[in-house]
Amino acid sequence: MSFSEEFDRLPLAQWRERSLAATEQEVRESLSRNHCSANDFAHLISPSASRLLEAMCQKARMITQQRFGRVMRLFAPLYLSNxxxxxxxxCGFARDNNIVRITLSLDEIRREAAQINALGFRNLLLVAGEHPKLVPASYLAQCIRALHDTFPSVSLEIGPLDTGAYRELVEAGADGLTIYQETYNREVYAAMHPAGPKRDFDFRLQTPERAHAAGFRRIGVGALYGLADWPLEALALAAHVRYLQKVCWKSWITISLPRMRPHAGHFDPPSPIPDRELVQLTAALRICFPDAGLVLSTRERAELRDVLMHCGITMMSAGSHTEPGGYTGVGRDAAPPAKPGFPTIMNAAGSPCSTQASGQFEIADSRSPGEIARQLQRFGYEPVWKDWEAALTT
Ligand code: SF4
Incomplete structure (x- = not known):
């Protein structure tokens, strides 16, 4: 049975009530267990658990070091198209936003990738908006083939595809796929996605299973925090992860914790998650899913990333650009002007968006990859730029 069939039967409201009513004693008991149930996770994200945050972070740190060692995998996103x-x-890439849009050519992608490679990265995340005509699977497969020699690990963050298209991308050399459900609340999902194929909640929810069937070695999931009540999102996400770890056992499941960031256009997150609760959620996910990868992006500011890296995070992006051509400026001259007749879209600082291709959102940690690597070393972690070689599996 697919997770989307199980999903509507999940006792989310019951878990939420249990979380709200959890006592400090129940949190301590959940914290002492080696295997967490859905109820234990509800306890660990409760208001009562917030008072035991230091103990939670200590346990999360201990589990992370036991399972992964004192290492942090670094990766960089390469935006192919907005x-x-x-x-x-x-999202800044929403089709009604009057931003400058480009899709990089293969040559431009190679130049961007060479710049990322020179920074030290060997783990690359290719990112693109969903556009079946301008960003088809065949284009993505070409990009992967062009980069696979220099990047042993190429993963993807793209619009959901069918299993056949995913197989083509795995055969081209992609090993990971990230797909955020954005929100697990059907009503909020419908309101946030007013047009386009992304309106199909269930097709998106089933994506990790199609990715597993196609042979992706690593599958990333997550909710975009800020759209709906975060504890409910976290409870649904945890149920999704439990399902995937059981059913999609050939793939390694990773979890991302993205929060909303300023972007072209204006949108106030209706349900933001505060910093302290983000730390608590990170620790709770680590404690309940000891083997999952936990991914942290440059959406978070440096000081908070320096805290979160001790609470269960195993992978971090660094030095990121979220606009196509951002690392080298390639494609900047070729970028067509924004559409005439559309209202001018302001960036988060209140200025008109520039004539270069626009980013998806503003990053908050602007430290260079080298600075982040040195910070990790100061904290006693080894930054890992390469951790995967496809040849080892053949
Ligand atoms: S979130 Fe993804 S699908 Fe939605 S507008 Fe942005 S790029 Fe497109």
């Missing part, structure tokens, strides 16, 4: 047929209300 074209998109969807109109997500919270």
């Amino acid at each position: 074209e998109c047929v969807n109109n997500c209300r919270y």
